[in-house]
Amino acid sequence: MIRRPALLVLLLLLLAPAGAAGNFTFPDPPPPEEYGNLLIGRTSAGNGMKPATFSHWIHRQKYTCRVCHFELQFNFEANSTEITEAANRAGMFCGACHDGKQLFGHEKPEDCQRCHSGNLRQGSEKFAPLWRLPEARYGNRIDWDAALADGKITPAHQLTIEPASEGGFSQTLLLEAEWAGVSGAVVPHGRHTKWLDCNDCHPYIFNIKKKFTEGLKMANIIQGQFCGVCHGKVAFPLMDCKRCHTTMTTVPSYKEPVSR
Amino acid sequence: MKGTRRRVASFVCAAGLLLTLLAAGPAGAQEPVDWRVEFEAVCGTTDASMSFTVEQLTDLIARCDKLAERIGAEEETVRRVYLRRLKMCRDLLAFVLESKKIGQTEAGKPGP
Numbered sequence: 001m002i003r004r005p006a007l008l009v010l011l012l013l014l015l016a017p018a019g020a021a022g023n024f025t026f027p028d029p030p031p032p033e034e035y036g037n038l039l040i041g042r043t044s045a046g047n048g049m050k051p052a053t054f055s056h057w058i059h060r061q062k063y064t065c066r067v068c069h070f071e072l073q074f075n076f077e078a079n080s081t082e083i084t085e086a087a088n089r090a091g092m093f094c095g096a097c098h099d100g101k102q103l104f105g106h107e108k109p110e111d112c113q114r115c116h117s118g119n120l121r122q123g124s125e126k127f128a129p130l131w132r133l134p135e136a137r138y139g140n141r142i143d144w145d146a147a148l149a150d151g152k153i154t155p156a157h158q159l160t161i162e163p164a165s166e167g168g169f170s171q172t173l174l175l176e177a178e179w180a181g182v183s184g185a186v187v188p189h190g191r192h193t194k195w196l197d198c199n200d201c202h203p204y205i206f207n208i209k210k211k212f213t214e215g216l217k218m219a220n221i222i223q224g225q226f227c228g229v230c231h232g233k234v235a236f237p238l239m240d241c242k243r244c245h246t247t248m249t250t251v252p253s254y255k256e257p258v259s260r
Numbered sequence: 261m262k263g264t265r266r267r268v269a270s271f272v273c274a275a276g277l278l279l280t281l282l283a284a285g286p287a288g289a290q291e292p293v294d295w296r297v298e299f300e301a302v303c304g305t306t307d308a309s310m311s312f313t314v315e316q317l318t319d320l321i322a323r324c325d326k327l328a329e330r331i332g333a334e335e336e337t338v339r340r341v342y343l344r345r346l347k348m349c350r351d352l353l354a355f356v357l358e359s360k361k362i363g364q365t366e367a368g369k370p371g372p
Contacts, residue, residue, distance in 0.1 A: 070303075070306075073341055073344065073345045082340065082341075084337070086337060087337050087341065090337060090338075092337070092338075092341055160296075160300055161300045161303055161304045162300070162304050163304060163307045163308075164304050164305045164306075164307055164308035165307050165308035165311070168307045168308075169307070169310050193307065197306055197307050198306050198307045198309060198310075198352060199303075199306040199307075199348055199349055199352045202352055202355065203351055203352055203355035204348070204351075207355070
């Protein structure tokens with residue numbers, strides 16, 4: 001014989017997972033033109049400079065993630081890469097392109113402000129023309145995958161390190177969801193390898209055999225681990241549930257940024 | 261007599277040529293002029309690592325180790341930046357190798 005309060009608790013526990021999808025709290029989305037913008041200032045203040053603004057949406061039109069996060073060795077975590085002016089001037093990091101020849105460099109004093117503005121919205125006036133690209137619900141409100149697939153953007157996938165394979169590994173994985181009522185998440189390798197190198201995710205973020213990837217849970221992803229290293233910061237946000245949980249029937253509604 | 265001298269001279273020339281060629285060695289055995297070329301060649305393989313055999317992966321890891329010694333002799337900034345990248349490439353290759361070895365062991369086990 002179960003007492004009434006105990007029965008109630010039991011019922012709540014049983015029902016909790018089904019409603020869990022709507023219980024995650026995500027930070028309010030920034031305006032589309034600010035999504036994926038960073039301030040990089042590991043040593044700037046010490047050198048009397050403002051932090052440098054970096055906009056993913058500006059650079060993504062010209063280069064895939066692989067170029068910067070694999071070839072040029074920028075860590076995924078902002079301000080953890082040991083970027084120095086000396087390294088830039090020696091052609092590493094930003095200096096691989098910002099060398100004063102291909103793009104503005106580190107020689108002219110008037111060019112410093114073009115990055116070292118300390119302003120997260122630097123360059124946002126260049127965003128409006130991007131509304132021509134396929135639409136997405138969240139983030140920059142641009143479906144970058146579709147833009148790439150449709151040839152609306154043609155970012156370079158290499159500077160000097162040529163990928164060994166054309167298109168890379170393309171198997172699609174289905175990861176079981178932890179909650180009842182939420183469908184499994186698809187991980188299409190093919191879409192990721194169009195942007196990234198295998199080495200960007202493996203073996204540090206994901207161990208290759210999914211059973212070896214411990215802690216792959218939504219709560220940890222929201223905290224910026226696993227998929228959350230990119231999704232929620234620069235790639236489409238986690239609140240866009242159906243992009244991964246493709247057959248999810250009840251999709252919670254989250255606060256959307258301004259309309260396009 | 262003249263014939264013998266000629267034969268000896270020809271033999272000396274041929275031996276000299278052979279020694280020169282042996283000293284130069286096959287082109288593939290020479291170290292690349294620039295370590296960056298080797299770095300780009302080795303790290304460029306990561307996106308195809310799943311398709312490599314155990315032998316190919318073992319060879320690539322050995323190339324990474326050899327390359328690490330060469331990069332270790334560079335100036336500090338270059339050393340720090342490129343050794344880190346090289347380690348990441350090596351770690352992926354080593355992980356794929358380990359997965360393949362585990363796969364081979366499991367495939368070799370008798371069924372239930």
